[in-house]
Amino acid sequence: MSRLFDLVAGLGRAVLATVSGAGRLALFALIGLSHLLRPPFYWRNFASAFFEFAFFSLPVVALTAIFSGMVIALQSYTGFSRFNAQSAIAGIVVLSVVRELGPVLAGLMVAGRVGAAMAAEIGTMRVTDQIDALGTLSTDPMKYLVAPRLLAGILALPLLVVVADILGVLGGFVVSTVKLGFSPSAYIASTFSFVQPIDVTVGLAKAAAFGFLIALMGCYNGYNSRGGAQGVGASTTAAVVAASILVLCFDYVLTEMFFSR
Amino acid sequence: MTVPKIRIRGLCKSFGSKRVLDGIDLDVEAGTSMVVIGGSGSGKSVLLRCILGLIEPDAGRIEIDGVDVIERSRAEQDAIRARIGMLFQAGALFDSLSVWENVAFGLLAGRGARRMSRDAARVRAGEVLAQVGLDPSVGDLAPAELSGGMQKRVGLARAIAATPEILFFDEPTTGLDPIMGAVIDGLIVDCVKRLGSTAIAITHDMASATRIGDRAAMLYQGRLVWQGAAGELLDSGNPLVDQFTHGRREGPIGMELRR
Numbered sequence: 001m002s003r004l005f006d007l008v009a010g011l012g013r014a015v016l017a018t019v020s021g022a023g024r025l026a027l028f029a030l031i032g033l034s035h036l037l038r039p040p041f042y043w044r045n046f047a048s049a050f051f052e053f054a055f056f057s058l059p060v061v062a063l064t065a066i067f068s069g070m071v072i073a074l075q076s077y078t079g080f081s082r083f084n085a086q087s088a089i090a091g092i093v094v095l096s097v098v099r100e101l102g103p104v105l106a107g108l109m110v111a112g113r114v115g116a117a118m119a120a121e122i123g124t125m126r127v128t129d130q131i132d133a134l135g136t137l138s139t140d141p142m143k144y145l146v147a148p149r150l151l152a153g154i155l156a157l158p159l160l161v162v163v164a165d166i167l168g169v170l171g172g173f174v175v176s177t178v179k180l181g182f183s184p185s186a187y188i189a190s191t192f193s194f195v196q197p198i199d200v201t202v203g204l205a206k207a208a209a210f211g212f213l214i215a216l217m218g219c220y221n222g223y224n225s226r227g228g229a230q231g232v233g234a235s236t237t238a239a240v241v242a243a244s245i246l247v248l249c250f251d252y253v254l255t256e257m258f259f260s261r
Numbered sequence: 262m263t264v265p266k267i268r269i270r271g272l273c274k275s276f277g278s279k280r281v282l283d284g285i286d287l288d289v290e291a292g293t294s295m296v297v298i299g300g301s302g303s304g305k306s307v308l309l310r311c312i313l314g315l316i317e318p319d320a321g322r323i324e325i326d327g328v329d330v331i332e333r334s335r336a337e338q339d340a341i342r343a344r345i346g347m348l349f350q351a352g353a354l355f356d357s358l359s360v361w362e363n364v365a366f367g368l369l370a371g372r373g374a375r376r377m378s379r380d381a382a383r384v385r386a387g388e389v390l391a392q393v394g395l396d397p398s399v400g401d402l403a404p405a406e407l408s409g410g411m412q413k414r415v416g417l418a419r420a421i422a423a424t425p426e427i428l429f430f431d432e433p434t435t436g437l438d439p440i441m442g443a444v445i446d447g448l449i450v451d452c453v454k455r456l457g458s459t460a461i462a463i464t465h466d467m468a469s470a471t472r473i474g475d476r477a478a479m480l481y482q483g484r485l486v487w488q489g490a491a492g493e494l495l496d497s498g499n500p501l502v503d504q505f506t507h508g509r510r511e512g513p514i515g516m517e518l519r520r
């Protein structure tokens with residue numbers, strides 16, 4: 001009987017901890033976003049976060065996108081040639097890149113790169129009292145550190161995904177024309193006949209959501225770092241893991257919302 | 262009778278089962294400086310953090326200008342904190358900014374008319390750096406390029422640059438050579454006497470304590486066991502203070518350390 005009670009109590013505590021953690025995170029996000037509506041806005045911090053997101057992540061996202069496009073073309077060719085459906089390859093490539101792979105792969109890459117760097121930077125500021133020092137210098141740390149990074153994430157990821165979309169389609173195009181013997185003009189025509197504006201817009205909306213989540217997890221985990229170098233390391237790991245999982249979860253949710261009908 | 266600038270009553274703070282502050286009563290009159298001494302780990306830094314609102318106390322009142330500062334709204338706490346300049350024990354310089362931007366941070370962050378232009382703030386930063394004995398050319402370096410003592414002085418410059426009403430110094434002269442220590446002490450006295458700021462300084466250096474302080478207090482086992490004029494620190498008649506200020510191994514404190 002008492003064992004059952006312990007079990008229930010333990011379960012209850014776990015549920016409470018999860019709920020209150022989610023509540024704290026949501027509050028953190030709301031406060032961060034609300035600072036975007038009230039001046040001052042720290043343009044320098046926004047610009048450096050935006051560059052970190054968009055510019056410095058470009059090479060890794062570009063490479064990932066090109067190779068993914070190439071692999072999809074190759075895989076769908078070997079699969080679809082059995083059904084004489086090779087003509088669908090251009091469509092497969094463009095739809096999978098624009099709807100899914102562009103945003104998701106860019107999201108995961110950026111989560112590893114920028115999410116980790118953000119958590120480490122803000123975490124170090126926390127454990128070396130720099131965040132406390134901001135408060136004594138008439139500066140709200142949420143406004144100074146968090147708000148510009150959230151906005152940078154929301155704006156930069158869609159930009160990256162546009163590049164990823166183009167390069168992913170290009171990768172598929174190169175493999176299809178050079179290796180699989182498609183005619184370039186037919187491939188391009190086929191690509192444009194398959195893709196709809198809604199595919200691109202939803203892909204970019206996903207990217208904006210992922211950018212927000214990555215910046216949020218980086219800031220939140222860094223902001224709540226405790227106890228020196230080890231604590232900063234732990235919060236960096238937590239930021240990357242949480243951001244990656246959230247990217248995949250929200251990808252499903254957003255796909256369900258927009259594409260399942 | 263005037264209202265003290267800072268008035269603390271019954272301040273308590275525990276971390277887990279450890280009682281760090283156990284009923285602190287302290288008054289600091291406007292335009293005077295209070296030196297707080299006490300063993301390492303006795304809770305001096307925690308005391309300053311409580312007044313700043315960076316740590317929420319378990320019990321007690323903290324008043325600034327007669328107004329209770331605990332359980333205020335965030336905006337009100339921010340406003341109070343903005344009136345206090347703080348030198349953190351480890352400097353807490355912003356490592357992504359240059360030295361002069363660190364010093365000028367509070368000047369550039371002010372609201373409305375109090376906000377300086379970047380050029381004016383840069384000039385002012387150069388002046389304050391000179392006051393703490395640093396060449397203005399240091400302003401273009403990154404904090405990581407400075408020695409420990411130089412970082413401490415930049416932290417001090419940042420705290421006093423906007424001439425706040427209240428100044429907290431957490432070990433301002435630790436890590437400085439004796440001459441520079443005396444210069445910094447003079448600067449702190451100057452802030453209090455000439456600019457009329459109210460200061461609380463934590464220090465382990467008795468020479469510096471008597472130079473900086475108008476009054477002094479000793480923190481021991483979560484309580485202020487002695488308060489008096491800073492000049493009496495070396496012959497206070499209190500056995501705890503005597504042992505501490507003369508650095509004797511034998512005495513009431515040693516017994517406790519071995520507990």
Ligand SMILES: Nc1ncnc2c1ncn2[C@@H]1O[C@H](COP(=O)(O)OP(=O)(O)OP(=O)(O)O)[C@@H](O)[C@H]1O
Nearest residue numbers: 276279281299300301302303304305306307308350
């Ligand atoms: N955030 C915290 N969490 C848990 N314990 C803490 C925290 N901050 C301080 N303490 C504990 O409170 C006690 C007092 O710390 P504090 O930093 O105030 O010491 P101090 O008097 O400033 O010492 P020192 O002269 O060495 O700087 C220490 O025992 C420390 O372990």
Ligand SMILES: [Mg+2]
Nearest residue numbers: 305306350431
């Ligand atoms: Mg301390």
